[in-house]
Amino acid sequence: MKKLRFGLFENAQTNDSGTSTWRHPDSERHNFDRLDYWVKIARICEDAKLDFLFLADAWGWADVKGTRPDISTTEGLDLPRLDPAIVGAALIGATERLGIVMTGSTLLEQPYAFARRMQTLDHLSNGRIGWNVVTTGTAETAVAAFGVPMVAHDERYNMADDFMSLVYKLFEGAWERDALERNKQGRYADPAKVHRIAHDGPYFRSHGFGNTAYSPQGTPVLFQAGSSDRGKQFGGKHGECIFLGGGSIEKLAGQVKAIRDEAEANGRDPNSIKLMSAFSCVVAPTEAEARAKHQAILDAQTPDVAVASYAWFTGLDLSSYDPATKMSALHTELSQTQVARFGDKTVGDVLKDWHAHGVRTNPFVGTPEQIADIMCEMADGADLDGFLFTPLIQPTSTLDFVEQVMPVLRARGVAASDYEGESLRERLVGTESPILSPDHPGASHRQLQ
Numbered sequence: 034m035k036k037l038r039f040g041l042f043e044n045a046q047t048n049d050s051g052t053s054t055w056r057h058p059d060s061e062r063h064n065f066d067r068l069d070y071w072v073k074i075a076r077i078c079e080d081a082k083l084d085f086l087f088l089a090d091a092w093g094w095a096d097v098k099g100t101r102p103d104i105s106t107t108e109g110l111d112l113p114r115l116d117p118a119i120v121g122a123a124l125i126g127a128t129e130r131l132g133i134v135m136t137g138s139t140l141l142e143q144p145y146a147f148a149r150r151m152q153t154l155d156h157l158s159n160g161r162i163g164w165n166v167v168t169t170g171t172a173e174t175a176v177a178a179f180g181v182p183m184v185a186h187d188e189r190y191n192m193a194d195d196f197m198s199l200v201y202k203l204f205e206g207a208w209e210r211d212a213l214e215r216n217k218q219g220r221y222a223d224p225a226k227v228h229r230i231a232h233d234g235p236y237f238r239s240h241g242f243g244n245t246a247y248s249p250q251g252t253p254v255l256f257q258a259g260s261s262d263r264g265k266q267f268g269g270k271h272g273e274c275i276f277l278g279g280g281s282i283e284k285l286a287g288q289v290k291a292i293r294d295e296a297e298a299n300g301r302d303p304n305s306i307k308l309m310s311a312f313s314c315v316v317a318p319t320e321a322e323a324r325a326k327h328q329a330i331l332d333a334q335t336p337d338v339a340v341a342s343y344a345w346f347t348g349l350d351l352s353s354y355d356p357a358t359k360m361s362a363l364h365t366e367l368s369q370t371q372v373a374r375f376g377d378k379t380v381g382d383v384l385k386d387w388h389a390h391g392v393r394t395n396p397f398v399g400t401p402e403q404i405a406d407i408m409c410e411m412a413d414g415a416d417l418d419g420f421l422f423t424p425l426i427q428p429t430s431t432l433d434f435v436e437q438v439m440p441v442l443r444a445r446g447v448a449a450s451d452y453e454g455e456s457l458r459e460r461l462v463g464t465e466s467p468i469l470s471p472d473h474p475g476a477s478h479r480q481l482q
């Protein structure tokens with residue numbers, strides 16, 4: 034079996050993924066706005082040799098009947114938050130090899146400034162940065178805050194394509210990789226290797242010089258997670274590492290195949306894309322202990338967040354529908370995955386369980402061996418390249434996973450016991466060099482060396 038890659042899912046806010054677990058006695062998430070919380074989490078990841086720490090982000094908030102329900106505040110459901118890029122920057126100095134991946138929105142970010150930020154982080158981390166490219170599934174409330182017009186679902190991906198072709202010019206084309214000479218007897222950089230870029234796209238324009246020189250990876254490692262048809266198309270074209278939302282092996286296998294096919298359709302090696310499934314579990318030495326631990330987590334959660342939480346990701350107020358309504362009858366211009374995943378279930382079904390799992394799938398519960406069996410079966414059965422561990426309670430769920438499950442996976446030879454490769458791209462994507470492989474569309478913007 035291939036060696037799997039592992040990342041940790043985190044979110045710079047009190048709760049995450051639309052559930053409310055912060056009241057659990059072991060949860061330290063209410064300290065998300067303190068640096069020592071993040072340094073602790075990053076060190077747990079690096080000590081366990083996880084490939085990266087992923088910092089999710091969602092600009093929007095829950096809107097039900099035109100307002101943000103009080104429960105969102107009393108439970109810290111969607112706000113307040115911290116800026117993942119700044120949290121990530123703060124962790125560069127506290128770590129040496131850990132990849133740091135953060136979400137950035139192609140709907141709301143200004144591409145020229147955003148490119149400089151990513152390049153800066155990549156320079157300072159010496160090539161450990163990844164960017165989860167999102168079109169902002171919580172767009173409706175976020176666009177009002179930014180004072181920009183709402184954009185429909187598929188058009189947000191068209192906009193993202195234009196955003197990518199502009200930032201590729203800045204990442205790959207503006208400064209050649211060896212433009213800097215830093216020669217005090219000679220010159221700082223070679224003018225022949227600094228190029229004016231010109232971009233007049235359907236959504237974005239830019240004329241001028243890149244603000245930052247070529248960074249160790251050039252383009253940060255590109256992550257993506259939209260699994261609607263348009264989302265898969267976008268991921269197959271640009272993504273190097275795709276997050277899947279979890280679910281049955283059959284469903285995952287279908288998504289993996291579809292995305293690899295999209296990559297091939299874009300002239301890329303289908304195996305150059307790494308598919309990682311979100312994965313959560315509750316583990317303990319015995320199954321009974323694990324079940325009891327899971328029950329304690331469920332008991333700590335507040336069911337009343339369900340309506341607000343679902344509205345946050347979909348813009349749909351489920352309390353306004355007849356509970357017998359089929360989910361397949363609903364439509365959203367926000368996160369389409371969060372409707373499609375329920376197939377023909379009813380609104381009543383979703384409302385019953387949403388508070389316990391939110392945008393995640395239900396956690397697996399069992400002993401370390403049982404959890405390792407499930408992960409190996411999923412990876413084998415769905416042709417996955419790894420897992421994004423999504424903890425229910427921080428930091429204890431992560432500690433349980435790295436202390437109990439990772440040793441079993443290592444003993445089976447499916448998890449690395451040390452860091453390989455200098456840059457995140459070499460380690461995670463398996464490229465020979467830290468920069469985009471030649472068959473990736475971004476590489477076409479590189480000046481021929």
Ligand SMILES: Cc1cc2nc3c(=O)[nH]c(=O)nc-3n(C[C@H](O)[C@H](O)[C@H](O)COP(=O)(O)O)c2cc1C
Pocket residue numbers: 088089090091136165166167168169170171186257258259260261262263264265276277278279311367368369370371421
């Ligand atoms: C593991 C995982 C992590 C995600 N992280 C983010 C995130 O940080 N920010 C965000 O706006 N969406 C995030 N998403 C949601 C997707 O980016 C996307 O918006 C969603 O799947 C809807 O896409 P679709 O409408 O194309 O299906 C994540 C999804 C998954 C499965």
